[in-house]
Every structure is written in C-alpha cells, then in structure tokens.
C-alpha cells in the first residue's frame with residue numbers, strides 16, 4: 310500500500326535530512342522535534358534518505374552542522390579580537406558592533422549546539438559559558454554607562 314512519507318513531505322525536510330545524515334541526534338529526538346513518529350523517521354531514513362542525500366550533496370543543499378559550528382567559532386574568535394582592538398583604541402562604536410555580533414553568535418551557537426546534542430536542549434541563559442561571557446561583556450562596558458545599560462537591556466530582551 311502506498312503511503313505518503315511524512316518526513317519527505319515535511320516543510321522542514323532539508324533541515325531534518327541534514328540532522329539525520331550527520332547522526333547528531335537520535336531518531337527519537339528528531340521525531341519529537343519535527344512532530345513525527347519514530348517509525349516514520351526510521352522508515353524515511355532507510356528508504357528515502359540516501360537517495361535524497363546523493364541528490365542534495367550534488368546540489369550542496371545539505372549543510373554539515375559540525376562545519377557550521379566550526380566556522381561560527383572562528384568568526385566568534387575574530388569578533389572577540391576586534392572587540393579587544395577596539396577597546397584598546399577606545400573606539401566605542403566598533404566595540405558595540407563587535408559586542409552585538411558576539412551576542413548574535415552566542416545565540417546562534419546555543420541554538421546549533423541544542424540541535425546537535427542528543428536528548429537535551431541547552432538553556433543558553435543558564436549555561437555557565439554564557440554567564441561568564443555576559444559578565445565579561447558587561448564588565449568591559451562598565452566605564453560606558455549608557456552603552457552598558459543598552460547592552461544589558463538587549464541581553465534581557467534576547468533571553469526572555
């Protein structure tokens with residue numbers, strides 16, 4: 310009996326396939342994330358995924374999540390370097406831009422790691438790394454009252 314594959318027809322199919330292909334998450338976790346049954350995921354994985362992957366690899370549609378994370382980390386380090394330079398040069402505008410970038414990167418990294426880790430989502434706000442980073446950001450901005458308040462406000466909004 311012909312049956313429509315709910316994974317194949319899923320609106321976030323590409324994302325789903327890339328998670329399945331990189332084996333970063335269990336079938337159970339992927340199933341719950343995309344509101345599918347584990348059986349549907351298993352079936353899709355064994356019957357449809359490899360054909361799709363071959364096609365997608367050609368079209369470069371599949372993003373390797375690990376590679377994205379690596380690139381993100383590099384960009385992150387660069388942003389911190391820019392921040393350090395701007396601090397030394399006393400360039401508050403560049404500093405704030407670097408901080409904003411770092412903030413976005415942290416957010417993205419948190420989300421990405423949440424996708425990659427099996428079984429649990431990361432609460433970015435509670436993660437010790439984030440706490441340390443936030444502290445460092447606010448500390449660095451301490452001499453700049455307005456800037457610190459603006460960043461603090463943005464951080465609160467981002468984490469609510």
Ligand SMILES: [Zn+2]
Pocket residue numbers: 314315316317318352353354357358
């Ligand atoms: Zn399928």
